[in-house]
Amino acid sequence: MTAFLKMTQAGLKSFLRDRSGLFWSFFFPVFFIVIFGSVFGRAGNRDQSLRFQIGLVTTGLPIDAAWIPDVFKKVPVFTVHEGALEAEKRALIRGDRRAVVVFPPDLIDHIQIGQPAEIQVYYDPAQEQTSRTVVGIVEQVLAGIDKGLSGSPTLLQVRQMPVAPDGARELNLRGIDYLLPGILAMTIMQLGLFTAIPIINMREKGILKRLRATPLPRSTLVTSQIAQRLVIGVIQTFTIIAIGMFLYRFRVSGSWLALMGVVVLGVLTFICIGAILASIARTQESGVSLVQLVNLPMMFLSGLFIPMEFIPRYLLPVSQALPATYLADALRAIMLSAPSAHSLTTDLAVIVAWLLGSLFLAARLFRWE
Numbered sequence: 001m002t003a004f005l006k007m008t009q010a011g012l013k014s015f016l017r018d019r020s021g022l023f024w025s026f027f028f029p030v031f032f033i034v035i036f037g038s039v040f041g042r043a044g045n046r047d048q049s050l051r052f053q054i055g056l057v058t059t060g061l062p063i064d065a066a067w068i069p070d071v072f073k074k075v076p077v078f079t080v081h082e083g084a085l086e087a088e089k090r091a092l093i094r095g096d097r098r099a100v101v102v103f104p105p106d107l108i109d110h111i112q113i114g115q116p117a118e119i120q121v122y123y124d125p126a127q128e129q130t131s132r133t134v135v136g137i138v139e140q141v142l143a144g145i146d147k148g149l150s151g152s153p154t155l156l157q158v159r160q161m162p163v164a165p166d167g168a169r170e171l172n173l174r175g176i177d178y179l180l181p182g183i184l185a186m187t188i189m190q191l192g193l194f195t196a197i198p199i200i201n202m203r204e205k206g207i208l209k210r211l212r213a214t215p216l217p218r219s220t221l222v223t224s225q226i227a228q229r230l231v232i233g234v235i236q237t238f239t240i241i242a243i244g245m246f247l248y249r250f251r252v253s254g255s256w257l258a259l260m261g262v263v264v265l266g267v268l269t270f271i272c273i274g275a276i277l278a279s280i281a282r283t284q285e286s287g288v289s290l291v292q293l294v295n296l297p298m299m300f301l302s303g304l305f306i307p308m309e310f311i312p313r314y315l316l317p318v319s320q321a322l323p324a325t326y327l328a329d330a331l332r333a334i335m336l337s338a339p340s341a342h343s344l345t346t347d348l349a350v351i352v353a354w355l356l357g358s359l360f361l362a363a364r365l366f367r368w369e
Contacts, residue, residue, distance in 0.1 A: 052098045052134050055081045055088035060105025068103060071145060077137065092124055095341060098134040099123045101142075116157045123160065130307040135160060176248045180240065181335050182304035185328035187236050188263060189298055191229055192270020193291050196278035199225075200287040203278075226271060233267040234260070254334035262334060265351055266327045272358035273323075279365035298324040308341060323354040 056069050073080045081088070081097070088100040100122040104110070110117035121138055123131040139158050202208045237260070244250030252259065277294065281287035300306060301315060302324035311319055319325055330347035342350075 055100040057102040181331040188266040193274045195274035199278035253337040269355040275362035326350040
């Protein structure tokens with residue numbers, strides 16, 4: 001029995017000394033609970049952080065139909081804007097609206113004679129997941145209004161109207177079209193961040209120290225590491241897009257040259273962030289935990305897979321500060337030729353700022369041994 005207790009005690013001490021083991025056993029599941037609980041655990045409570053901007057066009061409706069906008073204003077997740085059709089459609093194209101609901105001027109006449117009236121719901125097909133959610137809620141609200149008017153949902157017929165920017169191709173985007181640029185952004189992010197692991201490994205084994213003692217210029221070592229990651233990044237990009245094309249008929253509608261420029265910029269930025277992490281971490285185990293500590297928030301709070309509207313408001317400042325947010329936004333803007341959360345100039349400016357800042361810190365903090 002004494003041997004059993006001592007072996008158990010020794011095993012627990014060994015586990016507690018393993019930082020990587022502690023990370024994956026405790027922090028990782030706790031992180032998932034907090035993130036997914038924040039994003040998806042708000043159903044049924046009164047959290048008002050989830051808000052969708054929608055437009056209502058009620059031009060020409062008589063005074064006795066003034067109650068219709070009030071119904072939408074009482075929906076907790078909607079912030080309602082009333083205006084003319086063209087103005088609201090322009091706001092939708094800019095990304096300031098998630099849907100625009102248009103009521104016909106003769107709505108009351110249709111209701112009085114029991115004839116179905118067509119309600120047009122304009123949405124942005126580039127924001128596939130968000131648009132699907134918003135249009136679904138709008139349809140539920142209209143179904144409720146319809147049932148209150150007629151006792152059965154027959155008078156109000158919803159017609160969904162996708163809206164593409166002027167001069168752009170007609171958008172007919174699917175879930176995979178939104179998802180694939182996010183997967184590419186995640187791949188680029190992880191390619192750069194995990195640069196830290198081989199650097200830490202070489203430092204632990206004394207390889208960096210020995211290389212420093214050779215006539216090999218430091219610039220050669222650094223540029224070779226960067227070149228390796230850039231080659232891998234380009235191959236990964238073409239592989240991901242090729243799979244999307246052959247399996248899901250995905251098409252890159254923007255400039256391939258601009259796309260490769262953003263890919264290279266993203267890889268360089270995250271390589272520099274990875275170099276900072278390599279300089280901070282003392283061991284490979286702590287390095288893995290540190291990389292995941294940076295990787296996981298970016299994966300779930302940067303809009304790679306979860307639309308930004310679903311991220312709690314108190315986490316939005318974190319999301320807006322992460323470079324992966326702007327990388328994913330830039331990739332979607334180029335690959336889909338669709339409206340994005342930020343202008344491409346803003347996306348590139350933020351990524352470049354992260355690149356220069358990370359490069360400066362990496363140069364100051366880098367250790368050979």
